[in-house]
Amino acid sequence: MIDTRQNPRTFHVKSFGCQMNVYDGERMAELLAGQGLSEVGADTADLVVLNTCHIREKAAEKVYSDIGRLAKREDAEGNRIARPMIAVAGCVAQAEGGEIPRRAPQVDIVVGPQAYHRLPAMVADAAAGKRALDTDMPAASKFGALPDRARRRSPGAFLTVQEGCDKFCTYCVVPYTRGAEISRPWSAIVDEARALVDGGAREITLLGQNVNAWEGEDEKGQRQGLDGLIRALDRIEGLARIRYTTSHPNDMREGLIRAHAEVEKLMPFLHLPVQSGSDRILKAMNRSHDAASYRAVIARVRAARPDIALSGDFIVGFPGETDAEFEETLALVSEARYAQAYSFKYSPRAGTPAATMADQIAPAVMDERLQRLQAAINADQHAFNQATVGRHTSVLLERKGKLPGQLIGKSPWLQSVHVVDPTAAIGDLVEVEIARAGPNSLSAVLFGRQAA
Ligand code: 5AD
Ligand code: SF4
Numbered sequence: 001m002i003d004t005r006q007n008p009r010t011f012h013v014k015s016f017g018c019q020m021n022v023y024d025g026e027r028m029a030e031l032l033a034g035q036g037l038s039e040v041g042a043d044t045a046d047l048v049v050l051n052t053c054h055i056r057e058k059a060a061e062k063v064y065s066d067i068g069r070l071a072k073r074e075d076a077e078g079n080r081i082a083r084p085m086i087a088v089a090g091c092v093a094q095a096e097g098g099e100i101p102r103r104a105p106q107v108d109i110v111v112g113p114q115a116y117h118r119l120p121a122m123v124a125d126a127a128a129g130k131r132a133l134d135t136d137m138p139a140a141s142k143f144g145a146l147p148d149r150a151r152r153r154s155p156g157a158f159l160t161v162q163e164g165c166d167k168f169c170t171y172c173v174v175p176y177t178r179g180a181e182i183s184r185p186w187s188a189i190v191d192e193a194r195a196l197v198d199g200g201a202r203e204i205t206l207l208g209q210n211v212n213a214w215e216g217e218d219e220k221g222q223r224q225g226l227d228g229l230i231r232a233l234d235r236i237e238g239l240a241r242i243r244y245t246t247s248h249p250n251d252m253r254e255g256l257i258r259a260h261a262e263v264e265k266l267m268p269f270l271h272l273p274v275q276s277g278s279d280r281i282l283k284a285m286n287r288s289h290d291a292a293s294y295r296a297v298i299a300r301v302r303a304a305r306p307d308i309a310l311s312g313d314f315i316v317g318f319p320g321e322t323d324a325e326f327e328e329t330l331a332l333v334s335e336a337r338y339a340q341a342y343s344f345k346y347s348p349r350a351g352t353p354a355a356t357m358a359d360q361i362a363p364a365v366m367d368e369r370l371q372r373l374q375a376a377i378n379a380d381q382h383a384f385n386q387a388t389v390g391r392h393t394s395v396l397l398e399r400k401g402k403l404p405g406q407l408i409g410k411s412p413w414l415q416s417v418h419v420v421d422p423t424a425a426i427g428d429l430v431e432v433e434i435a436r437a438g439p440n441s442l443s444a445v446l447f448g449r450q451a452a
Pocket of ligand 2: 165166167168169172173174175209210248
């Protein structure tokens with residue numbers, strides 16, 4: 001347990017994995033700041049929260065190397081300093097629970113993604129020398145127990161509107177770590193969006209494992225889907241851009257597709273994972289859609305919003321995947337023309353049905369398939385970026401770049417755009433002409449500014 005036994009005065013939250021973890025990490029930071037703790041770097045913090053990801057083995061193992069490093073912390077002169085109080089949060093905490101302190105006795109707190117509103121009490125327990133563990137998935141949501149949103153440092157904000165997943169893809173731990181699909185209530189989301197905008201946010205990304213399955217009742221008691229929520233956010237003055245992620249192909253309903261044609265603040269970007277181009281593999285993955293229905297969804301979205309930037313997720317080397325089945329994935333990629341996409345080697349996760357399937361694929365085969373897939377995706381991404389050269393568009397400036405005077409922001413299509421202009425500042429939504437495109441980023445010149 002912790003050496004000092006004192007109440008921590010400073011903290012650091014390190015988030016791994018998906019954007020929902022980034023959101024949870026921010027909420028934990030706001031919670032701890034509300035208790036009077038100040039946020040500092042991981043090297044000096046009295047309390048370090050590792051907000052973990054369990055999606056693939058590599059991600060899950062990172063936490064143990066981080067714990068080891070924290071336990072052997074040194075100051076600038078190389079002297080050993082007291083280790084911090086260590087809290088493991090997120091999906092590894094949920095999946096491994098009490099196993100974590102058995103493997104890493106330096107861990108003082110284990111808190112799951114649905115229980116982190118109780119973090120202050122757990123810190124008090126740990127300070128009193130008691131190890132604290134909470135991986136409950138309580139019926140009442142944590143959201144009501146969290147403090148109001150703090151002022152923003154960046155103009156882009158995440159807002160979790162839906163959590164959990166009922167889809168049970170056979171490779172995936174999410175239904176076990178994040179629990180059943182739950183939509184947050186309409187008014188809680190609209191209030192939080194307003195608070196984010198009051199705090200300086202100009203872009204909000206609505207988050208959920210199956211965000212497009214969000215449903216609820218508006219203030220008049222009418223059933224609404226995600227498109228209704230987007231239209232409500234569209235009415236918030238001062239908010240300039242709306243995004244949402246991640247969507248499931250089966251939940252891509254007509255209203256949401258129409259919103260892409262009609263709602264100006266809704267950005268032309270869609271992250272729509274497909275995982276494989278082979279119907280046999282999609283079936284074994286329990287994806288509940290096939291390659292043809294995925295193609296049909298993209299065609300409908302493109303008809304509504306022809307310039308949409310499409311993104312996706314792929315898994316190569318799912319158990320039993322043949323060369324021919326992998327070729328079907330490449331064929332789908334070449335047709336879909338992704339603006340960007342993520343691809344992963346299949347990683348068996350204990351407790352999921354695929355982990356015990358026959359015909360697990362050899363690592364060398366997976367490596368080769370991943371390389372080929374990534375080469376195809378990168379080429380499409382470069383082509384997409386090239387096609388935006390010369391376009392006049394908007395960029396929301398989010399952070400400083402490496403060069404003097406350089407600022408980096410996002411285009412409507414979620415590309416990173418660099419500008420160098422002494423009149424521009426972080427948080428500005430500027431009008432630019434795209435000047436050059438590389439595989440991963442663009443550069444642009446400013447020619448205007450939109451009213452705040
Ligand atoms: N192995 C590899 N990739 C996975 N993903 C989910 N589970 C696994 C796994 N066991 C990928 C999927 C998903 C993304 C978030 O992570 O592509 O869409
Ligand atoms: Fe995992 Fe499938 Fe649910 Fe996505 S839809 S979170 S891949 S189970």
